[in-house]
Amino acid sequence: AQSVTQLGSHVSVSEGALVLLRCNYSSSVPPYLFWYVQYPNQGLQLLLKYTTGATLVKGINGFEAEFKKSETSFHLTKPSAHMSDAAEYFCAVNLQGGSEKLVFGKGMKLTVNP
Amino acid sequence: DGGITQSPKYLFRKEGQNVTLSCEQNLNHDAMYWYRQDPGQGLRLIYYSQIVNDFQKGDIAEGYSVSREKKESFPLTVTSAQKNPTAFYLCASGAGGRGEQYFGLGTRLTVT
Numbered sequence: 001a002q003s004v005t006q007l008g009s010h011v012s013v014s015e016g017a018l019v020l021l022r023c024n025y026s027s028s029v030p031p032y033l034f035w036y037v038q039y040p041n042q043g044l045q046l047l048l049k050y051t052t053g054a055t056l057v058k059g060i061n062g063f064e065a066e067f068k069k070s071e072t073s074f075h076l077t078k079p080s081a082h083m084s085d086a087a088e089y090f091c092a093v094n095l096q097g098g099s100e101k102l103v104f105g106k107g108m109k110l111t112v113n114p
Numbered sequence: 115d116g117g118i119t120q121s122p123k124y125l126f127r128k129e130g131q132n133v134t135l136s137c138e139q140n141l142n143h144d145a146m147y148w149y150r151q152d153p154g155q156g157l158r159l160i161y162y163s164q165i166v167n168d169f170q171k172g173d174i175a176e177g178y179s180v181s182r183e184k185k186e187s188f189p190l191t192v193t194s195a196q197k198n199p200t201a202f203y204l205c206a207s208g209a210g211g212r213g214e215q216y217f218g219l220g221t222r223l224t225v226t
Contacts, residue, residue, distance in 0.1 A: 043217035
């Protein structure tokens, strides 16, 4: 079985503070991992992805994530939050085996306070 | 512009009526997907199609139907058998393999 865990549903930070959104996965095979962002009443936009190679992945809008196999984690970080980062963030893992399905976490709503 | 177009953005229906949500893509992707999003539940896969004229059930296919007659189009019908149809529906496409998916802006369906 393959699943994605995003603990909690809401995180609040101050503008300029570090953003850390946690994602853990369970998979019996090397995963492909993704972070998506969703603004209110919009679709999902890809922030970054890990497939193979370098474990520190940089994405759009200053976000990055590090794949840690030993911890089965793929946490999303940004050094300094901006008001425009307020959105919902989803971690997803690819279901390996040719079926091309993504399994999504339940999402984390990020609030940025001035 | 290349992308995924979902229409309409908002849809209102009476209970007992079937309703069809449109999804069109011009990215030349082979694979297309339909998800349902409810608050606090993330995205749940309804149906997906990896090639024209073929599709598979996802995790919550009951009460839904799809067709894939053209590469560009993957309409979703929400039937009267779906017990809780009010939700936000997202369509996505992908080039295949284990790569990322690209999403439309969604359709918010309200059934009363």
